[in-house]
Amino acid sequence: MQNHQKRVWRTSHTYQGARYGLRVMGALFVLALIAAAVSALLATPPAARAQQSSTIVHDTVADFTPACAVNTGLTVSDALGGELRLAATLEDYFTGAAVDTNRWLVANANTWYSAPVTVTNGVVDLTGMYLRSQMNFATTQPRFFETRALARVDGRNA
Incomplete structure (x- = not known):
C-alpha cells in the first residue's frame, strides 16, 4: 500500500471509530437517563394510605371532627369510642x-x-x-x- 492510501485508510477508520465511539457514548448516556428516571420513580413514596387495604377507618370522636359530619341528619357519638349516627329528635x-x-x-x-x-x-x-x-x-x-x-x-x- 502506498503511503497516501495508508493515510486515507487510517483517516476513514479513525473517523468511523470516532462515530462508533460517539454512538456507544450516546447509547450509554440514554441508558443512564432511563436508569435515573426509573430509580426516581421507584424512590417516590407511594400515596399515603390509612391502612394497607386502602380503607380509611374512623372509630374515635376525634376522627369525626365537625367538618366530617356535614350532613344535617348526622350526629357524632362517642359510643364505642366514636361513630356517626342518624340524628335523633332527642x-x-x-x-x-x-x-x-x-x-x-x-x-x-x-x-x-x-x-x-x-x-x-x-x-x-x-x-x-x-x-x-x-x-x-x-x-x-x-x-x-x-x-x-x-x-x-x-x-x-x-
Missing part, C-alpha cells in the same frame, strides 16, 4: 358534669326518698330519681326509644 350522651335541664326534667321517683343525680363519664346515676324529656313527643311519629341502662336490686348493681 339525644344526650351525658358528657357534661350535670344533667342538661333544658332537655330533661329531673324528679323523685318516690315522695319519701330523694338522692342527688350524678353524671360521671357519660353515666347518670338515678338512685331513687327519674328523668323525663322536656320535649313533648305526643305528635312525633314513629317513636323509638334507645338506652343503655343498668338496673339495681337492693341498692346493688344488678
Whole structure:
C-alpha cells in the first residue's frame, strides 16, 4: 500500500471509530437517563394510605371532627369510642358534669326518698330519681326509644 492510501485508510477508520465511539457514548448516556428516571420513580413514596387495604377507618370522636359530619341528619357519638349516627329528635350522651335541664326534667321517683343525680363519664346515676324529656313527643311519629341502662336490686348493681 502506498503511503497516501495508508493515510486515507487510517483517516476513514479513525473517523468511523470516532462515530462508533460517539454512538456507544450516546447509547450509554440514554441508558443512564432511563436508569435515573426509573430509580426516581421507584424512590417516590407511594400515596399515603390509612391502612394497607386502602380503607380509611374512623372509630374515635376525634376522627369525626365537625367538618366530617356535614350532613344535617348526622350526629357524632362517642359510643364505642366514636361513630356517626342518624340524628335523633332527642339525644344526650351525658358528657357534661350535670344533667342538661333544658332537655330533661329531673324528679323523685318516690315522695319519701330523694338522692342527688350524678353524671360521671357519660353515666347518670338515678338512685331513687327519674328523668323525663322536656320535649313533648305526643305528635312525633314513629317513636323509638334507645338506652343503655343498668338496673339495681337492693341498692346493688344488678
